[in-house]
Amino acid sequence: MENIFIEHLGFDLDQLFLEFENKRFNFDFIDEFEHRIARFIGTKYALVTSSGTAALTLSLKSLNCDKNSEIIVPACTFPATVNPVAHIGAKPIFIDIEIETYSLEYSLIENKINKQTKAIILVHQFGFPAKYTNEIVQIGKVHNIPVIEDVARSFGATISESKCGSLGLFGCFSFNSMKVLSTATGGAITTNDEQLYLKCKTLRGYGDVNKVFIEAGYNFNIGQFNAFIGILRMNKLEKNIEQRRFLARLLNYELSHIPNISLPKYNSDYVYQSFPIILKNKSERNDFISFLKQKNIKAYINQVVNCEPYFSNVGVISDNFPNSHFVNEHIVCLHWSHLFDQSFINYISQSISIFFNGK
Numbered sequence: 001m002e003n004i005f006i007e008h009l010g011f012d013l014d015q016l017f018l019e020f021e022n023k024r025f026n027f028d029f030i031d032e033f034e035h036r037i038a039r040f041i042g043t044k045y046a047l048v049t050s051s052g053t054a055a056l057t058l059s060l061k062s063l064n065c066d067k068n069s070e071i072i073v074p075a076c077t078f079p080a081t082v083n084p085v086a087h088i089g090a091k092p093i094f095i096d097i098e099i100e101t102y103s104l105e106y107s108l109i110e111n112k113i114n115k116q117t118k119a120i121i122l123v124h125q126f127g128f129p130a131k132y133t134n135e136i137v138q139i140g141k142v143h144n145i146p147v148i149e150d151v152a153r154s155f156g157a158t159i160s161e162s163k164c165g166s167l168g169l170f171g172c173f174s175f176n177s178m179k180v181l182s183t184a185t186g187g188a189i190t191t192n193d194e195q196l197y198l199k200c201k202t203l204r205g206y207g208d209v210n211k212v213f214i215e216a217g218y219n220f221n222i223g224q225f226n227a228f229i230g231i232l233r234m235n236k237l238e239k240n241i242e243q244r245r246f247l248a249r250l251l252n253y254e255l256s257h258i259p260n261i262s263l264p265k266y267n268s269d270y271v272y273q274s275f276p277i278i279l280k281n282k283s284e285r286n287d288f289i290s291f292l293k294q295k296n297i298k299a300y301i302n303q304v305v306n307c308e309p310y311f312s313n314v315g316v317i318s319d320n321f322p323n324s325h326f327v328n329e330h331i332v333c334l335h336w337s338h339l340f341d342q343s344f345i346n347y348i349s350q351s352i353s354i355f356f357n358g359k
């Protein structure tokens, strides 16, 4: 087993550990990783966590959200956006999405705000900056409601040269293996608010400040080795994001002749965590996904959260979410990576052309 892995890794794992061990005793990788994230995102503080779920949980907890709180969330997102809301006992208030960047439709938000509303979570989906981020941040300001950006999938995406994760009160990131910046597992919070940063820091590590326990904290710490990987990854981040964009532009061009699908537009602010395709005919989706699987092309779909069994049972308001349901039935997301090359993109585009031309 070990040989198989080492062959495929193409480098000496012992050498990597040696490098890590040599530096570890007089170097704090977590500290360095946090500084680099804060500098890159453009916030005063960054705090690395064990996951994106942990980051979202800490941000809600630090705002004292509890069972009396309502939190506005998109109806169509990966359920991990909403799980932390449920964990703290608060009520998720689902809102439909817009169809260009698959994020909150801002015009529907104000109707749902009331005295219980304690936060708005907007999601930057698939590596796309949420279309209405500025409008939503503005709504938050007017009503004095904190905006939490779920940037799990969009590390490095920008809006008018500001990085996603620097525009709301908090940015919450994931570094799991499907993400633009991956430390295998991990996450981070960014913020400019010192008090909230300190509160999240206390809650992240058991609840103590200098060994005096002042909160019932979590263990949401990340390991030094994950932070070491994160630093190595950040050194190549800009290059990797450029490659993701280049490949997305290429596939976009190569698939543009197929009338049965809509493609994500090319935009140099996007970081393309995934490549979502909307099928005109939803009845083709299962066959399409099976076909891609046969061709070893990884693909997945995106959930409408309130239709998932858990959330449909917790008594959340069940509105009509036409865009979320449309996306839920028509989307196929291609797994995306900076490790893909031009010939793999040609292979994907030829495979997809065969599927639709064969119809």
Ligand SMILES: Cc1ncc(COP(=O)(O)O)c(C=O)c1O
Pocket: 050, 051, 052, 053, 054, 077, 078, 080, 081, 123, 150, 152, 153, 173, 174, 175, 176, 186, 187
């Ligand atoms: C939109 C979104 N939010 C939050 C998360 C949670 O991140 P993690 O898996 O690191 O807990 C994910 C994970 O895939 C996600 O896609």
